[in-house]
Amino acid sequence: MLKIKNLKASVEGKMILNGINLEVKPGEVHAIMGPNGSGKSTLASVLAGREDYQIEGGEVEYIGKDLLDLSPEERAREGVFLAFQYPVEIPGVSTTNFLKAALNQVREHHGKPALDAVSFLKLMKEKMALVEIDQALLSRSLNEGFSGGEKKRNEIFQMAMLEPKLAILDETDSGLDIDALRIVANGVNKLKTRDNATILITHYQRLLDYIVPDFVHVLYKGRIIKSGDKSLALQLEEKGYDWIKEEADTVSA
Amino acid sequence: MTTPNEYINTVGKAFEKFEASLNGSKSTFLHELRKESLAAILKSGLPGPKHEEYRYTNFGKALEKSIAYEGIVAETAAASAPTPLDSFEGYKLYFVNGKLDASRSDLGDLSEKVTVTSLASAVKEQGDLKEYLGSIVKSWPDAFSHLNTAFAKEGVFIRVKKNTILDKPLYIIHSNDTSATEVLAHYRNLAIVEEGSQLKVIEANFSTGANTSYTNTVLEIFCKKNASVEWSKLQLENETALRIDNSLVYQERDSKCTINTITLSGQMVRNNLYIALDDENTEAHMYGLYLIDGKTHVDNHTSVDHRKPNSFSNELYKGIMDDQSHGVFNGKIFVRQDAQKTNAFQQNNNILLSPNAVINTKPQLEIWADDVKCSHGCTTGQLDNEQLFYLRARGISEDKARAMLLHAFAGDVIANISVGPVKEYLEQLITDKIEN
Known part of the structure; x- marks a missing residue:
């Protein structure tokens, strides 16, 4: 589904990603962990198409297409979903209206007719239950005045509505209390199918107690320096990142 | 084109004509008020670009260039x-x-x-x-x-x-x-x-x-x-x-x-x-x-x-x-x-x-x-840009995302109009204008 080959990217002349290689197949859950500043969020942003980043090399193939050639909206319509680390507040745009516009543009892209108001509402109700989000919240301006947990739940709700092929969750667990974390994780698990894939970007092993990854990768200085299964995450939890950093620094030195 | 003073003079002349047309209503308090106001404007002239309140908007000049008060x-x-x-x-x-x-x-x-x-x-x-x-x-x-x-x-x-x-x-x-x-x-x-x-x-x-x-x-x-x-x-x-x-x-x-x-x-x-x-x-x-x-x-x-x-x-x-x-x-x-x-x-x-x-x-x-x-x-x-990216990252085209944000920005003001049909009419005008 997704093949990242030697991806290099910079921001404002500073190299952040120094050659990422990663392959994600349908049905898989990949966790990308790493210390602060290792390039985790940059990777998520580059995959979603944020224009502040300069691609310096490498390629990204997504369902047979050159992902880096697509605009952010084209990526979204092809099924790439980024759950934002810091969902932006947009006063004056209600979540409901925004999602209706988004969903219908995605449907249009796939040659499907726009959803009428009744079907849209029905779909919304169904997905709302999944992330235990309140209707009142959705008629308010997008994320405006939402608590941290509400913002993150709203991201997963949007994901449920848009049913992406590839979901990238950028530190969706950061700052969540255990109840909110459980709700968010539960939503993600229920949305998992054999045909879609998830990339979890996280700083903490805690999330992986709730969403069990097939692969764990450690990102450091813009490279994946170690990959393993879920036991790698436990190892990191126990020993921290220092041992792995030392290993990597020794190799490169 | 006339100078500001000349223009004000035409206003004075226009008032004479206007007064003549008032036929019979000259004795009211309103007429006294009119004369006072005319005297004030003849004295002050129209505010020019040096007038603090009109420094960005030279309305007097626009008026002078476009229309004769005598009409x-x-x-x-x-x-x-x-x-x-x-x-x-x-x-x-x-x-x-x-x-x-x-x-x-x-x-x-x-x-x-x-x-x-x-x-x-x-x-x-x-x-x-x-x-x-x-x-x-x-x-x-x-x-x-x-x-x-x-x-x-x-x-x-x-x-x-x-x-x-x-x-x-x-x-x-x-x-x-x-x-x-x-x-x-x-x-x-x-x-x-x-x-x-x-x-x-x-x-x-x-x-x-x-x-x-x-x-x-x-x-x-x-x-x-x-x-x-x-x-x-x-x-x-x-x-x-x-x-x-x-x-x-x-x-x-x-x-x-x-x-x-x-x-x-x-x-x-x-x-x-x-x-x-x-x-x-x-x-x-x-x-x-x-x-x-x-x-x-x-x-x-x-x-x-x-x-x-x-x-x-x-x-x-x-x-x-x-x-x-x-x-x-x-x-x-x-x-x-x-x-x-x-x-x-x-x-x-x-x-x-x-x-x-x-x-x-x-x-x-x-x-x-x-x-x-x-x-x-x-x-x-x-x-x-953050807001634009967020909307686009959900599949909304750049044009549509821009329109949504502008509409939301303007909607904040329109929301205060309590007469429903007027609000809807304005929202439509705004949408048409933004999407054009």
Whole structure:
């Protein structure tokens, strides 16, 4: 589904990603962990198409297409979903209206007719239950005045509505209390199918107690320096990142 | 082209002609007021670019270049063309090229508790008019108000009697058709909203035609004890329209007033809004939107005068400027020494969509009381890239995302208009404009 080959990217002349290689197949859950500043969020942003980043090399193939050639909206319509680390507040745009516009543009892209108001509402109700989000919240301006947990739940709700092929969750667990974390994780698990894939970007092993990854990768200085299964995450939890950093620094030195 | 002095001389001559046409109504107090006002304007002249209040908006020059005051007597009247507001439920007054079109106006079953009449009849019938007409203008004089007082013959007089709630809004619809000749219109409106009463007015302005349309309008609103007024101005004229609007409000104890000023087009529009909060527990809301393109120039000067303790004012003006359009915002807040516990808020936000668009914005707070809460903020920028990216990352096209954000930005102001059909109509106009 997704093949990242030697991806290099910079921001404002500073190299952040120094050659990422990663392959994600349908049905898989990949966790990308790493210390602060290792390039985790940059990777998520580059995959979603944020224009502040300069691609310096490498390629990204997504369902047979050159992902880096697509605009952010084209990526979204092809099924790439980024759950934002810091969902932006947009006063004056209600979540409901925004999602209706988004969903219908995605449907249009796939040659499907726009959803009428009744079907849209029905779909919304169904997905709302999944992330235990309140209707009142959705008629308010997008994320405006939402608590941290509400913002993150709203991201997963949007994901449920848009049913992406590839979901990238950028530190969706950061700052969540255990109840909110459980709700968010539960939503993600229920949305998992054999045909879609998830990339979890996280700083903490805690999330992986709730969403069990097939692969764990450690990102450091813009490279994946170690990959393993879920036991790698436990190892990191126990020993921290220092041992792995030392290993990597020794190799490169 | 004439020099400013020569132009003012033509105004003097125009007044002589105008006086001659008044035939028989020279003995009224109004005529004395006209003469005083004329004398004031002849003395001061029109404000030039060095005048602090008009430094970004040389309205006098635009006027001079476009229209001769001597043409005043030759007002042209025509049948009013249909407007988008015709089907809205409410009382209607239509004016065409400066004159009332009685045939289309419809005051229906307007109860006798509410008087709506022309300025001319009010002068004859309303014995106490003298106490009101021109009295707020005196506290906040302006050269163009003087011109208006000298020349205005047409206008609407509204008196809502004690404890009366107008069941439907009153629409005052002005259309200027300049296809044959230029149009010069003075309107003098006056609303007295008596104790415990409520009034909602929608004043809409349209123009068509390639010649200059010039409107000079003055509105005075007296909002008595516990009264409530919502007055919305829809300024929707074409690119040859010059408009100067002086709106002045006087509020008594426990009264509430909302003025919405929406400008979507025109050549040059200047709005002077002045609100005097002359007793405790008064509440004033000022909302404005200027969404402009081409070479449209819109200037909103607002002043709120907190004279007594415990009053509240809230102001939100927003602007979106494209092409070579030019916006000006100046917001004055006066808090007098007596006016302790005043709450005054002011906000002006602007989005520039083109490198050639201009905004001049200036908050001006003068506070003499020491126990007050006043805040002001102004921002000028482009659309927020983070917000754009967020919308696009969900599959929404860049154009649509821009439109959504601009619509949301403007919607903040429109949301304060309580008359549903008017709000929807404006939302549609805004959508059409943004998506074009």
